[in-house]
Amino acid sequence: MKYYTKVNKKEYIIEIGKDSTILVNDEPYTIDFKILPISGLASLLINNHSLEAVVEERDEHWEVLTKGELYNVNVQDERAFRLAQARGIDLGDSGETAVKSPMPGVIIKVLVEEGDVIEQGQQVVILESMKMENELKALRGGVVTAVKTKAGDSVEKGQVLVVIGDPEE
Numbered sequence: 001m002k003y004y005t006k007v008n009k010k011e012y013i014i015e016i017g018k019d020s021t022i023l024v025n026d027e028p029y030t031i032d033f034k035i036l037p038i039s040g041l042a043s044l045l046i047n048n049h050s051l052e053a054v055v056e057e058r059d060e061h062w063e064v065l066t067k068g069e070l071y072n073v074n075v076q077d078e079r080a081f082r083l084a085q086a087r088g089i090d091l092g093d094s095g096e097t098a099v100k101s102p103m104p105g106v107i108i109k110v111l112v113e114e115g116d117v118i119e120q121g122q123q124v125v126i127l128e129s130m131k132m133e134n135e136l137k138a139l140r141g142g143v144v145t146a147v148k149t150k151a152g153d154s155v156e157k158g159q160v161l162v163v164i165g166d167p168e169e
Helices: 078-087
Strands: 002-007 010-016 021-024 027-035 041-046 049-057 062-066 069-077 097-100 105-110 123-129 132-137 142-147 160-165
Touching (some): 002 078, 069 132, 123 160
Antiparallel strands (some): 002 010, 002 069, 010 021, 021 027, 027 041, 049 062, 062 069, 097 160, 105 123, 123 132
């Protein structure tokens, strides 16, 4: 099965093969993937290297937090991808988007203010959770339209922290 994936605007073609193998842009990988009993926690072995991630499905994408980095992931199977192409639909780089807390924690620092013009990948909030500092980054560029938290706040999983809108033309 072939999947078209966009991770923070970078595109990948993933083909799932037999016997725990996948191709990512025609490069082979051996994988073992398990969802752990802890909600949203995934354990992966990729070419014998261990990786853990918090994975959460959002409205039209997935958020993946691993090694302190938050990734916005869109996945379409081949049929959905071809239909979207025929209709001229992109995976979405406009409109309002929110940076949400991927897990409960405490805000260490807010790095943006309302009205700031930011770029995709720019750090916006530092969240401490499970004794680790996690740098939450903007999933796309734009203008910060709302900051809904401050340093010292306790936040819940899924809580909106920062809202980013389209830049004014």
